[in-house]
Amino acid sequence: MATIRARKRTDGSVSYTAQIRLFRDGAQVYQESQTFARKEAAKAWVRNREAELDQPGAIERANRKGATVKEMIERYLLEMKKVRPLGKTKLATLNAIGESYFGELHDKDINSQKLVEYALWRMGKEGGDVKPQTAGNDLSHLGAVLAVARPAWGYEVDSQAMGDARKVLKKLGYNMRSRERDRRPTLDELHRLLTHFHGIQARRPTAINMLKMTGFALFSTRRQEEITRIQWADLDEVGHRVLVRDMKNPGQKIGNDVWCHLPPEAWAILQTMPKERPEIFPYNAESISASWTRACQFLEIEDLHFHDLRHEGVSRLFEMDWDIPRVASVSGHRDWNSMRRYTHLRGRGDAYVKWEWKDKILQAPVALGARLMK
Structure with a gap:
């Protein structure tokens, strides 16, 4: 049953309120109303709405409160x-x-x-x-x-x-896609950061070992969350591989476990960690990010994220003339399009071949604190 009532507004114009009321077995089961400036529009709405509500299950759907x-x-x-x-x-x-x-x-x-x-x-x-x-x-x-x-x-x-x-x-002309980062750390920036972390380690031996984290992230190309999830049980000692669990992927974020090769530098760093916990790097990912951010702010290094170490690591492998499948075996990328954003080459060869911090990172002692994980 529908009614249309004319109502006079304060400005003298007239509006039309259409109301639909439906009954079943003498009881009202649904009510709805809309106001229009023209009577013809109100009549059209009533016809269309009554036809919609006549469909099976329409009244039940209309009555549901839904969710915000x-x-x-x-x-x-x-x-x-x-x-x-x-x-x-x-x-x-x-x-x-x-x-x-x-x-x-x-x-x-x-x-x-x-x-x-x-x-x-x-x-x-x-x-x-x-x-x-x-x-x-x-x-x-x-x-x-x-x-x-x-x-x-x-x-x-x-x-x-x-x-x-x-x-x-x-x-409308809006580019909603994220800008691809092309930021890579310079050797000077890494030297300053690692010198800073070395000082912290000397003062607080049980603090997050950012020397090991930085070096491993750079040479393994792994994300910080992935690094903190790696367990000793996830290693393939013969193949120098690591099982990266729940690797980030747009189409599959859970259960996307991928075997990734570890370059010699990354494997060597990993072997210097104490086998006291199931996790190789038993640290909190957010705490790692916070330590990195504080260090960059203190050293006045602008716009450098911990994730840029992955960018640096992938680009380094390409500069060493590794082909796409071989680089992908380390980074875990499934296709070239997703890998391309990490490659902004600076030249040819390995810029870290005589890097002084390689040995310093390996020799740095590790003391795991009482409370490291979440």
């Missing part, structure tokens, strides 16, 4: 925590989205227009005045939540909304 974006994010974080904690950047981004106005939207209200509006809001002054790449990262992390919300939990999420939003933003 914030609630979906919270559920996603809870489920992911059971498997493996998210990176701090993704975690912070998702929590920020949940606390924003977008977090109040219900699942069925999410569409491409709303996603475009959010991205434009983020790039505006009120939303933080971020770069398009940062807004693109927001959409990427949010997309991970929406991708599982419908098939896993039954939320009404338009599976095409994110793709359509990205197409629109691209047509």
Whole structure:
């Protein structure tokens, strides 16, 4: 049953409120109303909406309360925590989205227009005045939540909304893709950093051994999270390989275990670690990142991340004339396109062939503290 009532506004104009009320066995089971500026529009809405509600299960779907974006994010974080904690950047981004106005939207209200509006809001002054790449990262992390919300939990999420939003933003001229980093540490920067870490080790022997971590990350090309997960049981002593568990990959983040070759320099560093714990480097990945950041700030080394050591390591192998399959056997890359972003060559040959810190890193003593892991 539908009714349309005319209401006079304060400015003298007339609006039309269309109301739909549905009954079953004498009891009202659904009610909905919308207001329009024209009576014809109200009638058209009533016809279309009644046809939609006449479909099997439509009333039940319309009555469901649904879930907000914030609630979906919270559920996603809870489920992911059971498997493996998210990176701090993704975690912070998702929590920020949940606390924003977008977090109040219900699942069925999410569409491409709303996603475009959010991205434009983020790039505006009120939303933080971020770069398009940062807004693109927001959409990427949010997309991970929406991708599982419908098939896993039954939320009404338009599976095409994110793709359509990205197409629109691209047509509007926004480059939402992250800029590829080409930052590599210089030998002088590494010398300053390792000298700094050597001093810390002398004063506090049980601190994170950043000498070993830096050298191993550089020569193995491994990420900091991967390094802290490596166990002695993961080594292939004969093949000089290591099983990297849950290696980062866009299509498969959990259970993506890959055997990676360790160059001689990395293998030698690994063998100097004490076999007192199951983990070879029993440190917290976030603490490693914090130590690196503090050192760079203290030494006034700008824009150098711990992850840039992976970049340096891969580029070094190419400069030594290693071919793509051989480099990939170390880095774990599956294809050239993903490996290409790590290769910004400076010349030919091994810049570390006579590097003084190779022996210093090997000879550095290691004292594991009482509390190292999480």
